[in-house]
Amino acid sequence: MNSKKPQIGAPKNILVPVILLHLRDINAYGYELMEKLTTFGIDSVDRGNFYRILRQLEKDELVTSEWNTDENGPAKRIYAITEEGLSYLDLWAGSFDEYQKLLTNFFKLYNPFLFASTPANKKTDEADDIND
């Protein structure tokens, strides 16, 4: 198990919903998506596995793709989300909602005074943005 240091960084399975979320707004190709993710808060993605995830999403019919050779440089595989992908994204949103509650529970136990009822307590310390 090697529990010496925590996965500083998100569980990798977060990649799938975040990809779908971005594709809901704009059609995009893999390379582009990876760049967007780093600005989203996900630092460092394994490029190789990222492309594999995209191809798998296509196999599962959550996205579709087609080659774009119009622009300069190497051809890009442009992805678009499907109806199925959209409802799959909604499932994830529900799951993340649960997970947020879990994290709130964690911090309630970890640092109970952050959740104290009097606003005075909250003002005394920095991290009062934890619970939102």
Place this chain on the structure above:
Amino acid sequence: MNSKKPQIGAPKNILVPVILLHLRDINAYGYELMEKLTTFGIDSVDRGNFYRILRQLEKDELVTSEWNTDENGPAKRIYAITEEGLSYLDLWAGSFDEYQKLLTNFFKLYNPFLFASTPANKKTDEADDIND
């Protein structure tokens, strides 16, 4: 990959910090901890792997254990957190803080109106134009 349904349920690596968090408050044995976790919001743990995680945590010197044969029933292996375990827990707390921000980013994109500045917006409708 089989992306057909999301891991409705937490990433398993959350188990380690949650175990440590509980052990910070009370010394406990595996079976007991598993019951606590279900009330904590983690539904269904793999008992076998749970015990394996505990033994691994001990190998990593994040917890210590000793048998308790005083009480009725099978002997219990009582765990206690170490100093190292405590600081490891703190590392996790930082990591979760990051992850919470990521989830907030997710929902900002997923359902932006939840984060609208005017309270009036929140009141008007539930989610009409978001998904269609």
Place this chain on the structure above:
DNA sequence: TACTTATAAGTGTAATTTACACCTATGTGC
């Protein structure tokens, strides 16, 4: 006594996921 149930702590191992290294190809600038 033998059998069932609840508690407590595990083992074995296949399947899945992740990490890490490496490969192919196109176009631009030097």
Place this chain on the structure above:
DNA sequence: GCACATAGGTGTAAATTACACTTATAAGTA
């Protein structure tokens, strides 16, 4: 004709997870 940035991949060992199964103690009960 070579380096470099972009774009999309493969191969595979290591780690993790899921699922089935095992051992053992004590209490209750037929």
